[in-house]
Amino acid sequence: MRFLVTLISLVALNHVPPATPDPVAIDLKTFQFAPDTLRVSVGTTVRWTNQDDIEHTVTAGSPSERDASFNATLAKKGATAERMFDRAGTFMYFCDRHQFMRGTITVTR
Amino acid sequence: MKRIISSVAVGALLAATTLNAQNMQASHTASTMTVAALKAKLNTLLSEHVYLAAAATGAALGSRQAEFQAAASALDNNSVDVSKAIGMVYGTGAESAFLALWRKHIGFVVDYTTGIAGKDKMKADKAVNDLVQYTHDFGAFLSSANPNLPKSIVADLVKGHVLTLKSVIDAQQMGDQQKTYWALREAAMHMQMIADPLADAIAKQFPGKFAN
Numbered sequence: 001m002r003f004l005v006t007l008i009s010l011v012a013l014n015h016v017p018p019a020t021p022d023p024v025a026i027d028l029k030t031f032q033f034a035p036d037t038l039r040v041s042v043g044t045t046v047r048w049t050n051q052d053d054i055e056h057t058v059t060a061g062s063p064s065e066r067d068a069s070f071n072a073t074l075a076k077k078g079a080t081a082e083r084m085f086d087r088a089g090t091f092m093y094f095c096d097r098h099q100f101m102r103g104t105i106t107v108t109r
Numbered sequence: 110m111k112r113i114i115s116s117v118a119v120g121a122l123l124a125a126t127t128l129n130a131q132n133m134q135a136s137h138t139a140s141t142m143t144v145a146a147l148k149a150k151l152n153t154l155l156s157e158h159v160y161l162a163a164a165a166t167g168a169a170l171g172s173r174q175a176e177f178q179a180a181a182s183a184l185d186n187n188s189v190d191v192s193k194a195i196g197m198v199y200g201t202g203a204e205s206a207f208l209a210l211w212r213k214h215i216g217f218v219v220d221y222t223t224g225i226a227g228k229d230k231m232k233a234d235k236a237v238n239d240l241v242q243y244t245h246d247f248g249a250f251l252s253s254a255n256p257n258l259p260k261s262i263v264a265d266l267v268k269g270h271v272l273t274l275k276s277v278i279d280a281q282q283m284g285d286q287q288k289t290y291w292a293l294r295e296a297a298m299h300m301q302m303i304a305d306p307l308a309d310a311i312a313k314q315f316p317g318k319f320a321n
Binding site: 029030031032034036051052053054098100101 | 199202203205206207209210245246248249250252253254260
């Protein structure tokens with residue numbers, strides 16, 4: 001009986017799903033993305049957190065060449081947005097309200 | 110005659126700017142500066158900002174293109190110096206962000222000036238709205254950099270700057286010289302209300318960097 005319980009426990013342990021890695025953090029602070037360049041592997045989730053007491057956005061592309069792939073409004077201090085990058089490439093983004101704020105994420109396999 | 114006087118005034122302002130830039134190169138770094146020196150530096154830079162902005166708007170309203178370009182160039186040099194002062198304390202990233210933000214308000218002032226010059230009320234009104242919104246951005250920037258600077262208080266102080274400078278531009282547009290220079294002095298003096306609390310807040314945030 002004890003053997004059976006041990007066996008069941010081991011089987012159960014083997015079926016625990018792997019822990020999801022924490023998102024990689026980017027802060028929006030003093031009107032900057034920090035860090036403003038980031039290199040991650042495919043499947044990584046990035047989380048942006050607004051540390052400024054003003055509305056910012058995280059908008060894909062550049063002001064002159066927008067990309068509809070993502071666009072989040074971080075309305076106030078503490079607001080967050082997440083995106084999982086499921087393919088390799090270089091992804092530029094900016095704040096639509098303060099277009100001098102720019103960032104780049106390089107996603108590798 | 111009017112043009113010559115204005116040119117002499119702008120020439121004097123440009124000379125002052127050059128001297129100021131030279132002084133700044135030889136001046137203190139953050140680690141050796143006193144609070145009084147920081148206060149003096151910020152007061153000089155911010156009052157210079159007002160005088161150069163008024164020189165630029167006066168030239169623009171008088172359709173003196175060469176003078177406008179020279180004044181605008183000197184004004185931008187001043188903007189770079191103000192940003193360097195911020196960068197000296199908060200780093201190059203903040204310096205770049207501050208410069209971009211600071212230049213935005215100058216662009217809105219130019220919009221207001223060209224709006225009233227062209228009797229384009231819609232353009233002038235939009236510029237005023239943009240400037241009011243800008244005061245919140247500016248307050249948020251400084252409050253994010255320094256928790257001793259509440260956003261709403263900074264925004265109100267910058268709103269004072271916007272309004273006092275608007276009075277100068279309106280007087281210039283009316284051609285009222287007495288009122289222009291009275292308003293210009295008031296606008297320049299108002300900058301002390303921004304420079305002094307900013308210097309005090311920076312010194313409070315970094316007591317090891319600024320000696321009393």
